[in-house]
Amino acid sequence: MLILPEALIADLVTPDAAMEAVADCFRAMSDGKARNFPVVREALGEGRQYGFKSGLDLAGAQMGVKAGGYFPGNAAKGIINHQSSVFLFDPETGRPVAMVGGNLLTALRTAAASALSIDRLARDDARVLGIVGAGHQAAFQLRAAARVRRFERVIGWNYHPEMLPQLAAVAAELGLPFEAVDLPGMRQADVIVTITSSPAASLMADHVAPGTHLACMGTDTKGKQEVETALLAQTRLFTDEVAQSVTIGEAQHAVAAGLVSAGAITPLGDVLTGRHPGRKSAKEITLFDGTGVGLQDIAVAARAVAAAQARGLGIEVAV
Incomplete structure (x- = not known):
């Protein structure tokens, strides 16, 4: 061995x-x-x-x-x-x-899954990247996202704002201006990556503009939640694995509330293989529920x- x-x-x-x-x-x-x-x-x-x-x-x-x-x-x-x-x-x-x-x-595989969802589901003209979270994995998320889209600036929010300069430093390495915003300021973003370990939603439906792609990467356990349940009902949903999405992923809460069914969630692999077209309009909100598969x-x-x-x-x- x-x-x-x-x-x-x-x-x-x-x-x-x-x-x-x-x-x-x-x-x-x-x-x-x-x-x-x-x-x-x-x-x-x-x-x-x-x-x-x-x-x-x-x-x-x-x-x-x-x-x-x-x-x-x-x-x-x-x-x-x-x-x-x-x-x-x-x-x-x-x-x-x-x-x-x-x-x-x-960290690498989580960022890769997020970036693949951005590559396949975000609008081609996406220019503003939003990051919710500033922990260890946030830097990997930022670098991976920048590999698949030509972002012009980055905005960020964290429950502990004193951690945001670490994220700003990574943005500077990539040649991108960075701005700390409050959560309503996320409406400026074309792509939003959530990468927190939160037990309660922080990103709300009215924080997200039409046409946004969200990569929700932090919820991988029963009880965790990064975004408002009502937001999932307004999005076209994708995931790494449907079984995990509805039990331990971001969709668990929307499913429990009867707002989303497992049949409404598409594996991202189906987009990569051409079985599903992915985004269908410039105005729809797409959401990738990244639960992290073994x-x-x-x-x-x-x-x-x-x-x-x-x-x-x-x-x-x-x-």
């Missing part, structure tokens, strides 16, 4: 490689050649979450599981709040193939393993 510590991942997986892996994963799911297994998620108290996401991709000959979660006390200890590891197995024999540090991989973690981890093997990196252990 090959062990790839977290410190190696940045040199093994580029944002382009992550996006290619995630796109392949979406297509395999749409083609019925890959499936996620039920998510196991447990609350540990004091805001801590721990669980498992797993799946099997026959197209990519990949099987594995990501173990990890969210530990909000980590920031005070100098480490990121999201902690995870990905384990890959031979789908034919079940033997372990690799253990891969999953923290950077999670297959994407597995796909990106497999890219890291392939790159490490080609370069003779990692630690081999007998199992």
